[in-house]
Amino acid sequence: MTVNRASVRYEGFGKEGRGAITTGSRVLDAQPYGFATRFEGQPGTNPEELIAAAHAACFTMALSFGLARAGYSGDTLETRAAVTLEQQDGGFTITKSALTLAAKVPGIDADEFARLAEEAERNCPVSKLLDCEITLEHSLES
Known part of the structure; x- marks a missing residue:
């Protein structure tokens, strides 16, 4: 079993509140986040960006191992993820994670590549965690 950690400190409430995220590895060390970074494009991060990074990384690693x-x-393998946050029922919901993959894999045919990519999307731990629509677009360079 592997356990990874992160911590958050948040000061103030509502739109005026500001937080900082620190990961156990310290790759994020007091990285700012808050309303302005989430909804107004201010510098810093937000939960959806972190989920997008986690989903792209997890899927890509799963596909790499599947190909091996x-x-x-x-x-x-180059993957982009776009996580959608929508207002629903008086709150917010993550409704979609769209993965876009561009790959160079010598000697593979398009059908096998599609099968392995779709298997990786279904079985990576982050895909299993997300309770939203997940889409996968992929292209294979020859």
Whole structure:
């Protein structure tokens, strides 16, 4: 079992509140977040950006291992994730995570690549965690 940690300190409430996120690895160390970073494009991060990064990283690693198990040696996998936050029923809900993958995998055909990519999307731990629509668009460079 692996346990990873993060902590948040938040001062003030509502739109005036400001927080800082620190991860156990300290790759984020008192990284600012709050209403302005989440909804107004101010510098800092927000939960949806962190979820997008986690989903893209998790999916890409799962696909990398799936390709290796299938006997392929790598070139590149590049994944973007776009996490959508919508106002619903008087609150906010993450409604979608859209993954977009561009890959170079020598010797693979498009059908096997699609199968392995879709399997990775379904089975990466972050995909399993998210209770929202997940889409995957992929392209394979020859």
